[in-house]
Every structure is written in C-alpha cells, then in structure tokens.
Amino acid sequence: MNEGLVVISGCSGGGKSSLLAELKARGHRVVEEPGRRIIAEETANRGNALPWRDLAAFLRRAIAMAIADHAAAAGSAGWTFFDRGLVDAASALQELTGEQVLHPLCTAHRYHRQMFMVPPWAEIYVTDTDRRHGFEPAVAEYQRLATTYPALSYDVVLLPKTSSVARADFVLSALAERDH
Known part of the structure; x- marks a missing residue:
C-alpha cells in the first residue's frame, strides 16, 4: 500500500477539482483526473476514445493512465492527491x-x-464540453463508487458540502488524525 497516495473521488460536479486546486495551492502534489486529460488528448487528435463515442476504449485508457499515475507517484514523500483513480475507471x-x-x-x-x-x-x-452527462447519471456513478471503495477495504470519508478551503482543511486534518 502507498500511504502517501490519497484518492478524492465521488460525484461528478461535486467540487473535486476545486478541492484539489486548493490542496495544490498549499504545496501538495496533485494528479489531475485521467478522464479530463484523455478527453483533451482525444479531442486534439480527433480520436474516438471519448465517453460519448467509445466508453469502453475511454475507460481502458483511463485505467492505463491511472496505473501510470500511481507508479509515477509511488515512493514520493508527503501527500499526493488524486482526482479520481484506478478504482473509478476499473x-x-x-x-x-x-x-x-x-x-x-x-x-x-x-x-x-x-x-x-x-x-x-x-x-x-x-x-x-467535457462533462456532458446530467446530474442523475452523476448520482448513479456516486452510488457505484460509494459501494465499491468500501468493498475494496478503503475507509471512506464523506466530504462536507462546504468551501474548497474548508474541505482542504478537513482532508488534511483527517489525514493527520489518522497518522497519530
């Protein structure tokens, strides 16, 4: 297990990217969501591995990217925060x-x-332009992830609906409490 690699996951459009921007501003390493990077690459190259064209190809690329991101961050000192991870794509x-x-x-x-x-x-x-699905599919995704992470023996901490600054404080405090 890589104790410094922390996943932020959950509902699309729930504020993950804003939270990660705040953590990055505080000097922590952040790994951007594979999906957004893949969409940018596929759009620039006129590719088909897009969620609205070939979802399976998109997810396979997200898995490969998440594994590469994980390997690149493994062994780093301090915290590295991931905007989604391998569990989401797999x-x-x-x-x-x-x-x-x-x-x-x-x-x-x-x-x-x-x-x-x-x-x-x-x-x-x-x-x-990258998040074309509505709120109901986002909630369904959240429900899948809310059962998948615990099934894989992760301790799931639900983030409060509050500002990115308060969420970052919450995350760092929860991690510090766990380490003591």
Whole structure:
C-alpha cells in the first residue's frame, strides 16, 4: 500500500477539482483526473476514445493512465492527491462490460487506506464540453463508487458540502488524525 497516495473521488460536479486546486495551492502534489486529460488528448487528435463515442476504449485508457499515475507517484514523500483513480475507471469498465478487472487491478495498485468521497451536490453541478452527462447519471456513478471503495477495504470519508478551503482543511486534518 502507498500511504502517501490519497484518492478524492465521488460525484461528478461535486467540487473535486476545486478541492484539489486548493490542496495544490498549499504545496501538495496533485494528479489531475485521467478522464479530463484523455478527453483533451482525444479531442486534439480527433480520436474516438471519448465517453460519448467509445466508453469502453475511454475507460481502458483511463485505467492505463491511472496505473501510470500511481507508479509515477509511488515512493514520493508527503501527500499526493488524486482526482479520481484506478478504482473509478476499473469499476466503470467492469459494470459496462462485465470484465472482471476491478479486484485484480485494484489489489495490485493500492492507495492510502483512507479516501475522500465527494457527495452529490445539485446546487453546484454544471455540465460543460467535457462533462456532458446530467446530474442523475452523476448520482448513479456516486452510488457505484460509494459501494465499491468500501468493498475494496478503503475507509471512506464523506466530504462536507462546504468551501474548497474548508474541505482542504478537513482532508488534511483527517489525514493527520489518522497518522497519530
């Protein structure tokens, strides 16, 4: 297990990116969401591995990117915060295709036991050119992740619906408490 690698996951549009921007501003390493990076690359290259064109190809790319991100961050001193991780992509691919990828991949590539889950937050949810799905699919995604992470023996900490600054304080405090 990599004790310094911490996943922030949960509902799309729930404030993960804002929280991670705050953690980065405080000097912590942050790994951007694989999905957003893949969409940017595929759009620039006129590729098809996009969630609205070929979801399975998109998820396979997200899995490969999450494994590479994990390997690149392993052994780093201090905290590294991930905007989503391998569990997110592997669980989505398994649900979509039935391929049994979740347990083998996620057992081989562990993050810090404590992870932070962003709940659905309709008041701040917005779509954009990369996030085209509505709030209901985002809630369904959240529900899948809220059961998947504990099933993989992660301690899920639900983040409060508050500012990014307060959320960052909450995350860092929870991690400090666990380490003492």
